[in-house]
Amino acid sequence: MAKALSAIKWKHYVNYVVVAICTVVFGVMSLTGSLSSSSIYMLEKIAIAIMLAVSLSIVVGFLGELSLGHAGFMCVGAYLGGKTSALLEPLLGDVPTLLVSLVVGGLVAALFGVIIGLPALRLRGDYLAIVTLAFGEIVRSFFMNSSDESFGGSLGLNTPRYDKNTLFIIALVLVLGCLAVTQNLIRSKHGRAITSIRDNEIAARATGINVTKYKLMVFTISSFFAGIAGVLYSYSNFTVQSTKFSYNYSIEILVMVVLGGMGSINGSIIAATLITFLDMKLQTILTGNLAVLQDLFYALVLIVLVIYNNAPGLKSFRETYNLKSLLGKFKKGHDPSKVHDDEAKWDRVPTKIKMDEVLSVDLQTNSPYTPDKPGKGDR
Amino acid sequence: MNIFETLLNGLSMGSTYAMIALGYTMVYGIAKMLNFAHGDVIMVGGYMIFLTMASVGNPILGLAIAVVFCMLLGITIEKVAYKPLRGASPLAVLITAIGVSYLLQSTAQMIFGSAPKMVIVADLGNVMLGSIKLPVYTLVTLGCSFAIMIALSLFVKYTKIGRAMIAVSEDKGAAQLMGINVNGIITITFAIGSALAAFAGFFMLLKSPSLTNTLGAMPGIKAFTAAVIGGIGSIPGAMLGGILMGVVEAISLTIPAIAPYTDAIEFSILIIILLVRPSGILGKKRREKV
Numbered sequence: 279m280a281k282a283l284s285a286i287k288w289k290h291y292v293n294y295v296v297v298a299i300c301t302v303v304f305g306v307m308s309l310t311g312s313l314s315s316s317s318i319y320m321l322e323k324i325a326i327a328i329m330l331a332v333s334l335s336i337v338v339g340f341l342g343e344l345s346l347g348h349a350g351f352m353c354v355g356a357y358l359g360g361k362t363s364a365l366l367e368p369l370l371g372d373v374p375t376l377l378v379s380l381v382v383g384g385l386v387a388a389l390f391g392v393i394i395g396l397p398a399l400r401l402r403g404d405y406l407a408i409v410t411l412a413f414g415e416i417v418r419s420f421f422m423n424s425s426d427e428s429f430g431g432s433l434g435l436n437t438p439r440y441d442k443n444t445l446f447i448i449a450l451v452l453v454l455g456c457l458a459v460t461q462n463l464i465r466s467k468h469g470r471a472i473t474s475i476r477d478n479e480i481a482a483r484a485t486g487i488n489v490t491k492y493k494l495m496v497f498t499i500s501s502f503f504a505g506i507a508g509v510l511y512s513y514s515n516f517t518v519q520s521t522k523f524s525y526n527y528s529i530e531i532l533v534m535v536v537l538g539g540m541g542s543i544n545g546s547i548i549a550a551t552l553i554t555f556l557d558m559k560l561q562t563i564l565t566g567n568l569a570v571l572q573d574l575f576y577a578l579v580l581i582v583l584v585i586y587n588n589a590p591g592l593k594s595f596r597e598t599y600n601l602k603s604l605l606g607k608f609k610k611g612h613d614p615s616k617v618h619d620d621e622a623k624w625d626r627v628p629t630k631i632k633m634d635e636v637l638s639v640d641l642q643t644n645s646p647y648t649p650d651k652p653g654k655g656d657r
Numbered sequence: 658m659n660i661f662e663t664l665l666n667g668l669s670m671g672s673t674y675a676m677i678a679l680g681y682t683m684v685y686g687i688a689k690m691l692n693f694a695h696g697d698v699i700m701v702g703g704y705m706i707f708l709t710m711a712s713v714g715n716p717i718l719g720l721a722i723a724v725v726f727c728m729l730l731g732i733t734i735e736k737v738a739y740k741p742l743r744g745a746s747p748l749a750v751l752i753t754a755i756g757v758s759y760l761l762q763s764t765a766q767m768i769f770g771s772a773p774k775m776v777i778v779a780d781l782g783n784v785m786l787g788s789i790k791l792p793v794y795t796l797v798t799l800g801c802s803f804a805i806m807i808a809l810s811l812f813v814k815y816t817k818i819g820r821a822m823i824a825v826s827e828d829k830g831a832a833q834l835m836g837i838n839v840n841g842i843i844t845i846t847f848a849i850g851s852a853l854a855a856f857a858g859f860f861m862l863l864k865s866p867s868l869t870n871t872l873g874a875m876p877g878i879k880a881f882t883a884a885v886i887g888g889i890g891s892i893p894g895a896m897l898g899g900i901l902m903g904v905v906e907a908i909s910l911t912i913p914a915i916a917p918y919t920d921a922i923e924f925s926i927l928i929i930i931l932l933v934r935p936s937g938i939l940g941k942k943r944r945e946k947v
Binding site: 338342344397400401403404405407408409411412413415416419420422423525529532536540570571573574576577578580581584585587588589590591592 | 691742743745756757759764878889917918
């Protein structure tokens with residue numbers, strides 16, 4: 279038994295443990311009444327933000343496609359979940375209503391994820407980004423112009439507020455579920471297939487990976503959790519208003535993913551927590567025109583971080599001064615800055631010809647491509 | 658409102674979109690990046706016009722100052738934010754551009770506040786053509802933007818710099834081997850795009866005088882959509898997409914039943930066109946090289 283326990287790579291499960299401990303500790307605190315209502319509200323917001331950031335991170339960080347419509351999926355979840363709960367609450371009571379509306383909100387958002395995933399099969403990069411942005415705006419405009427009886431129109435949809443002392447516990451448990459799904463997906467054979475699509479789609483396709491299947495899968499899972507987060511949002515607030523879900527909100531989620539480091543789920547969790555915490559704290563300090571300082575700060579952080587992490591000219595700088603090498607200095611006999619990098623040398627070869635151009639083969643990307651027979655396409 | 662007026666209105670709106678879309682499409686064609694901050698350059702141009710109007714009161718001078726300032730701004734943005742990322746993944750460049758867009762918006766809000774400023778550039782009145790009432794600003798917008806677009810097409814086709822631009826957009830490496838200063842061409846492209854954005858800002862203020870820090874956000878996204886519909890990277894495509902967008906918007910706004918859904922309709926057109934032709938109406942199919 280002890281051997282089995284020590285064989286588990288605990289490093290991989292740290293985030294579950296941390297979230298679980300937080301759930302238990304704050305849960306006990308709230309039940310004994312030692313948690314203020316503003317901290318409870320903040321915990322709800324943090325749980326929602328983590329779920330949004332983690333679900334966007336599998337699209338942006340692992341599949342490598344930019345989605346600017348994540349708030350749109352959340353919007354679908356919030357409105358449909360909120361409507362379901364408003365309709366069912368008098369009939370079913372609290373807990374069954376919550377479960378049903380979570381399922382409805384998540385599934386409808388997932389359906390929209392499939393609908394958006396379909397163009398994603400034909401489009402790539404910038405084109406896909408604009409289609410997701412357009413989708414988010416279409417959804418928002420639909421709910422904004424809906425009639426008062428259906429979704430409340432521009433005034434917003436009134437939703438029942440769940441018992442506020444326990445909603446955040448449910449939200450944190452759902453975060454655990456979201457983590458379990460995404461981490462197991464990413465660490466499986468399917469996850470490696472997804473990251474290979476990010477690194478080189480054509481090469482992935484050539485090795486027999488069913489790109490169609492994985493793209494749809496990632497979009498569906500991501501939008502499902504965005505929908506769940508939307509339902510939680512509708513429960514945490516009294517009204518759901520369409521103005522909340524503008525594309526600025528999608529970008530806010532994107533900032534969390536980029537800040538946490540693309541391709542790192544733990545990073546997204548930390549960044550989502552940090553940004554939501556700062557947001558709530560700064561809202562009380564920065565009022566009126568000063569509130570814009572916060573946006574200014576986010577913008578600068580976004581620009582500086584992306585340039586630092588991606589600029590080809592900063593490569594050697596990045597290798598000398600980064601978190602890992604600074605930490606590595608404390609370990610004896612290990613200096614990562616001196617590690618040889620063959621890739622860098624290729625760039626210094628004086629000819630302008632790149633290897634990939636030498637090996638170029640014309641491929642029509644838009645040609646109807648039929649993937650391998652089902653079941654064989656995963657390797 | 659009869660059909661003729663609606664169409665003319667749509668054409669003038671569309672030509673403004675086309676001017677913005679040209680900025681997107683030229684930068685995309687040459688630097689292979691989406692300059693998400695382009696819409697906010699319009700807003701900066703608007704504020705420059707506002708400042709000149711408030712101090713001197715001459716709209717033409719305001720336009721000139723706005724054009725020059727926006728060109729300098731465009732060049733600065735390119736040098737500081739985009740140039741270090743040349744050769745990095747397109748996703749990184751796009752996210753930086755989004756960051757720049759946010760930076761411009763929040764800086765403007767910090768300096769000028771969030772309350773809208775009224776900038777009455779010029780009251781041009783209406784002309785009567787028989788029974789049809791035509792606002793003069795639509796004619797001015799239409800005339801100026803067509804003149805600019807023709808000038809731009811001629812510039813790209815017949816001058817040395819313009820041909821160098823085409824060469825860079827076709828093959829950066831080969832253009833460099835032929836002695837073209839690629840970095841210089843990219844800088845010029847950003848300058849031209851930003852100047853067009855300043856003109857667009859002027860026309861938008863001519864139409865409605867309210868100026869906020871998000872003036873360029875929605876028109877920017879719509880013009881971007883127009884550029885994608887027309888086929889991003891193609892100059893005639895941007896013009897066609899912009900005009901199409903403006904006419905659809907004008908027609909949709911006059912029908913009460915669908916007027917609230919105007920944005921949704923425009924974006925739906927984008928999705929449908931991209932599904933049928935993934936590279937836009939006039940876009941070239943690119944072969945993917947392995």
